[in-house]
Amino acid sequence: MWKVFDMADNKTIKRKTDFKKGLDIFLFLLPAILLFVGILIAPIAVSLYRSLQKWNGFSPGTFIGFKNYKDLFTSGSINWMTSLKNALIIAFFSVFVQLPFSLLLALLLGRKYKGERFFLTVYFMPVLISTVVIGQLWLKIYNPDYGILNRALAALGLVDWQRIWVGDPKTALGSVVVPTIWQYVGYHMLLMYAGVKGVSPDLREAAMLDGATNWQVDRYVVIPVIKPIIRTSVIFAVTGSLKTYDLVRIITNAGPTHKTEVPSTLLEDMLFLRNRYGMGSTISVMLIILCFAFALAITAAFKEKEY
Amino acid sequence: MLGNSTYEGKHYGVPLTMNIVGLFANMDLLKEAGYDEIPGTYEDFIKCCDDLKAKGITPFGCAGKETWCVTEYLESIIEKSIGAEELNNVFVNGATWNNQGIAKAVDTFQEMIKKEYFDPAGIGLTNDEVKANFMAGKYAFYMNGTWNCADFAGNDEFKDKVKVAEFPVIDSSKSKLGQLIGGPSDTLAVAASSPNAERAADYAMELGKLICHYGYLDGCGLPAWTPYGDTSSVNPLTQTVSEIVANADSMVLFGDTAMTADDAQVYLSYVDQVYGSAIDGAGFIEGLASDLR
Secondary structure (H helix, E strand, O other), rough: OOOHHHHHHHOOOOOOOOHHHHHHHHHHHHHHHHHHHHHHHHHHHHHHHHHOEEOOOOOOOOOOHHHHHHHHOOOOOHHHHHHHHHHHHHHHHHHHHHHHHHHHHHHHHHHOOOHHHHHHHHHHHHHHHHHHHHHHHHHHHHHOOOHHHHHHHHOOOOOOOOOOOOOOOHHHHHHHHHHHHHHHHHHHOOOOOOOOHHHOHHHHHHHHHOOOOHHHHHHHHHHOOOOOHHHHHHHHHHHHHHHOOOHHHHOOOOOOOOOOHHHHHHHHHHHHHOOOOOHHHHHHHHHHHHHHHHHHHHHHHHHHHOO | HHHEEEEOOOEEOEOEEEEEEEEEEEHHHHHHHHOOOOOOOOHHHHHHHHHHHHOOOEEEEOOOOOOHHHHHHHHHHHHHHOOOHHHHHHHHHOOOOOOHHHHHHHHHHHHHHHHHEEOHHHHHOOOHHHHHHOOOOOOEEEEEEEEHHHHOOOOOOOOEEEEOOOOOOOOOOOOOOOEEEOOOEEEEOOOOOOOOOOHHHHHHHHHHHHHHHHHHHHHOOEEEOOOOOOOOOHHHHHHHHHHHHHHHOEEEEEEEHHHOOOHHHHHHHHHHHOOOOOOOOHHHHHHHHHOOO
């Protein structure tokens, strides 16, 4: 009888201790949870709620079910499919042109060449410059009258190649893709460079002793080790491309004739020019879904390759 | 004229200023083509454009990166083709966009683009860039709001070269001189729910008048209220515009201002496609008839 009482007492004390410990953990986590819910979960939930409404941002919204989602894909005055296609084209070039180039630079700088720090700074510099400045800079390069691009083509006798780069539907998207890639090469290079520098010198030396060339060391030792960083870069490049906005707005203003429209410019037009906050919320929900889906798909693709 | 601030017969806004679309001309360039004045008839105007082109001068600059700039041309051409009343009915009174006169006017505009009257680089430029090109003597004509008078008149190198006129009539059986695009679009309003709404409204009224008065003196716009005091210091360009407005028959508010925000963006999207030659007049009216009504 006495022993039973003792066990029960112990259990009560343990329960109280566990509860106190749990409460402590909860209280310590509470500020972060509140921040997370307040600035991430709640806005997404509100966007989801508003995406089911016809709402002009001022008067009370009207519940319309999934009509906004249907209109997004079917309305002739909303260029959703064009904008999505453009974002995916930018993502394609980011992944298959920008990232390999960043990787190449990271691998080269990782070989401890003379002037490593200098080149690291030079390549990273475009990341530090304001996107507005970069946009204006490239606009000057593309200017059909005095731009260096058309001037250079004329000097090389390639007058037929001259274009109104940002105004021609055939070249407008390309004129956005080039500076986008140029601007963020340094960003991805720095991520990968940190990974390359983190590769153990023992692994490199062992491979070299076995007769591997520099490129073989990079191919069979360094790249497999930094694969998680490459995966992160791919996720950043793809989700960043889906959300791209600033350079498009500055260089082409989503024109000509909406040929360079991207989801974020469309979202801005819906919210602030057309007062269609319900449709704007629908676009933002679609962007969130797409970013999550691509992030998961990329993670899965890299996992598969690891086996 | 106060249609933009009138709802169910009551005025809800105090106009701050008003403007119209003006046809600005660089007279130095026109002189090179043998013209001392801006041609007054459409036939002479087109001949002037051809003569300018023959001299290697681009007649027009228009900023494609800001679609409202394209409407300054297109709406003037439509108005001078179908008349102010018909255009106003389409813009604000619910008349159908499926109007053959509008389609024909759009084709007229595109014909001017095809004839290379417009600087092809304009499609990738902002209004500031096009305006700078005009002031630098790259184009002979620039159609835009008369708020530009202050900048043109304030530039010592340019002020003596520039003149302003009304776009000529294209179809005299439907339109006439004195039918303009513009009007008082910017207004001050007070929310009925605001504290001391009456006092705020009185203040808004006086403020509106003052902004209007000094804006006119500075050449930034035309007076939406009767000007007072000495107005002789107003620049000659703005005074010319004042005369044009004083003789005006009717005005049609800028399309994107007259429509609701959503409709205006759809409309601008179609205007954009017209300037980019992605659609013709028929495509313009059919698209708008289907998307806006």
